[in-house]
Amino acid sequence: MFDSMNPVFRNPVGAVPAGQTIHFKINPPRGLRCSAARTEILCDQTGERVTLGMFWCGMDGDDREWWECDFQVPAAGLYFYHFSLETGRGAVGLFRAPNGGGKSTLAGAGAPWQITAYSPELKTPDWLAGGVIYQIFPDRFYSSGTPKSAVPADRRMHAAWTEEPEWRPDEKGEITNSDYFGGDLRGIEEKLPYLSALGVTCIYLNPIFEAHSNHRYNTADYEKIDPLLGNEADFVSLCRTARRSGIRILLDGVFSHTGSDSVYFNSLGRYAPDGACQSRQSPYAGWYEFTSWPGVYKCWWGIKTLPNVRETEPTFNAFINGPAGVVRKWLALGAAGWRLDVADELPDAFLDALHEAARAEKGDALVLGEVWEDASNKAAYGQRRRYLLGGQLDSVMNYPYRAAILGYLTGRPAEEAMEVFLSVVENYPPQALRLLMNHIGTHDTERALTLLGGMALDGRGRAWQSSARLSPEERGLALLRLRLAAAVQFTLPGVPCIYYGDEAGLEGCRDPFNRRTFPWGREDRELTEWYRALGGIRASCPCLKEGAFYPIAAEGGLLAYCRQDTTGALLCAVNRGPERRTLQLEERWSAARVLLSSGGRQTRPAASKLWLEGNSCILLYLEPD
Structure with a gap:
């Protein structure tokens, strides 16, 4: 009776700009004896409910009839709707059918459909559309062997590239992530021809700023490249050389927290003695929220080495988003944009300011957020977020696609996967849809190959994970499935993102085993060729762009x-x-x-x-x- 993805029933389909008029039509059977029909609409941001009477507009053959109405979307935001009918059997409703791809079911109650209305001024960068992203965990991709200076003495370097990442707790029972393999920016630059052959057009780098862990999500200094990775000149060189190859660099911005061992907090006294936990007169004191100074403070997910920052505190906001701030500095030096860590933990006002700063520095700068759910209707900390409606995020990491693809290939019905694909297509503004980061694994998840081989963690700890490997039979099946996963990943709306080493056949459970070094010289060459072929298809088929x-x-x-x-x-x-x-x-x-x-x-x-x-x-x- 209704299909939200079919323009016969809803025109236009999908997300729309504010001010757009949407034409609704329903097609009940004559035998239902419908005497009245209404479109019931809830405006999410105001709570206002609108009831629109529908007009009978004729027969569809001998046994069905048409009812219709128009709705002009008044403002950017979310709207939820269903239809109510007065029939020979009483009052009934039309709601969205489960796994129905936008089609309807006749019931007393159910799930509504969604209208995403975005700002008419919404514009996203063109350069990423139709491309391929490649995610690099910098310490583990490739080492140029270039000697480094000013490397802290407490960093433990692995003797060989092929060793396993360190996973055992130290004498205090803590996992410090302080073992390093020495991957660096010059190493990435040396491997640009390899990435070009894969069809890569954008490199997403996990954090590269000075920090005292191998993952570098505990930022110590936003204004310096970590000394093991190189220096500012190396970064500028990487950006310039990559750009000549048609590749742009996307940086990881970690702005919801810093490291406790940092210029700003300085819990270990590594830096000059004016950190927030050393002096209440510190220029950084207002960045953090102390319950009992200096030892009790709010921190990210209770991890004491990651003190939360107050993002809208004026001096922090200016430091990150101001005219001379962090966002603009690295864009000016060659970065093409920012991927924002835990975007749902960043306040709207901060995201607004960051987007404005990025666009002021570079008109086509990309701002892409880490959001694990449907970003069009995400609620976080008691409020609905407006990431994709204009002025905040250009797009997001597409975790719903990842779950759908891997679930389908390991036994879930195709109907469920298709429902996810259609829901994203319907709910996301087209400007964001074309730039979705479509990944099947990241530094935060198990390797796709491991999951596709059927390996389940089942609560097993790091000791088991460290030695877990797919059997030859499991790996054979996983390789078949990974080809299928990549084919879907590369052809859905959005931009595929390869997690470094997936194309080479890397296995791995969770952190740190999903962060093993790239197996140079030991790659699965047939799998790599499959990815190269898919990259070529992306470049040669314009219909995959939008x-x-x-x-x-x-x-x-x-x-x-x-x-x-x-x-x-x-x-x-x-x-x-x-x-x-x-x-x-x-x-x-x-x-x-x-x-x-x-x-x-x-x-x-x-x-x-x-x-x-x-x-x-x-x-x-x-x-x-």
């Missing part, structure tokens, strides 16, 4: 969809099950050419049918008429 998304099939282990614009259409079909499956297609696909396939011999459709072997996928491309 093309519309159309579902074709989602049934059990079979998943298929199309991306299409005026330049052509790409079909991705996946069979994650063990049995051969047949996919019925439109006649036009018989003229398509095969771009890439896995799992045995694949041919283009014959008589509108496509055959998919078990654990296989195929990508077809159709030129425009």
Whole structure:
């Protein structure tokens, strides 16, 4: 009776700019004896409820009828709607059907549909659309071997690149993350040809500023490159050389907390004696919230080495977002944008100021946030966030896609994955949708290959994880599945993000085992070639940049969809099950050419049918008429 993804029923579909008029139509059966119909709308930001009477507008054949109305979206924000009908059986409602891809179910109550209304001035950078992101954990990617200066004496260097990351607690029972392999900025620059061959257009670097841990999320000095990674000149060189290769650098901004061992807090006395825990007259004293100075203070998730900052405190906000602040400094030196750590813990006012600072320094600067849920309707700390409505985040890390892809390939029904894909497409502004960071693993998660091999942690600790490896049979299955996962990742709306080493076949459970060194000289070359082929497809198929998304099939282990614009259409079909499956297609696909396939011999459709072997996928491309 209604389908929010079909312009016959809702026009236009998807997120809309404020001020847009949306036309709604419902199509109840005549036998329901509908005598009145209404569209019920809740304005999320104000709590106001709007009821719109729908007009009977004619018959659809002999047994269905049409009711319609218009709604002009008054302002940016979220709106939730359903339909109420007066029928021969009494009052009933039309709500969103579970796993229905936007279709309706007739019930007394249920889930509403969402309208995302964004600012008409919303604009996001063009340069990332259609590209490929590559995430690098700097200490573990590649070491140039260049001697470094001013490296703190308390850092423990591994003797060999191939050693395991340190995971055992120290004598105090603490995990300090203070072991290093020596990956550096010059090493990344040396490997730019390798990244270019993968089709990479953007490198996302985990934190590179001075910090006293290998992950560097405990910032010690926002204005200096960590000495093990190099210096400011090395950073400028990396940005310039990468840019000549068509690659831009995205930095990790950790602004919700600092390290306790930092210029600003200085709990260990490493720096000059004017840190916030040493003097109440410190210029940084107002940045932190002490319950009992100096030893009791608010910290990130209760971790004492990560004291929280008060982001909207004027001197901190100016230090980060001011004309001479951190955000603008590193953009001026060559960075293309910022990925914001724990964006849901940053206040709206701070995000507004950061976005303004980034755009003031560089008109096409990217501001991308870490948000694990649907960022269009995320609520954090008691309030609905407005990340994607304009003036805050250009886009986000797409964790919902990750969960859907990996869940589908390890046994969840394709219907569930398709529902996630369609929900994101419907809820996100198109300007943000085209820039979504579509990853299947990061430094915060298990390696995709490990999960796809069926390895479950089941609460096991680091001792077990340190020696956990996939068996040859498990690894073989995981490699098949990873190809399928990458094919989906590279063809969904947004931008695929490769976590360093995934394309080389790295395994690993959680931190630190998902942060092993890149296996140079020991790569799975066939897997790497698969990723290179996908990168080439991204570069050669313009429809993957901003093309519309159309579902074709989602049934059990079979998943298929199309991306299409005026330049052509790409079909991705996946069979994650063990049995051969047949996919019925439109006649036009018989003229398509095969771009890439896995799992045995694949041919283009014959008589509108496509055959998919078990654990296989195929990508077809159709030129425009």
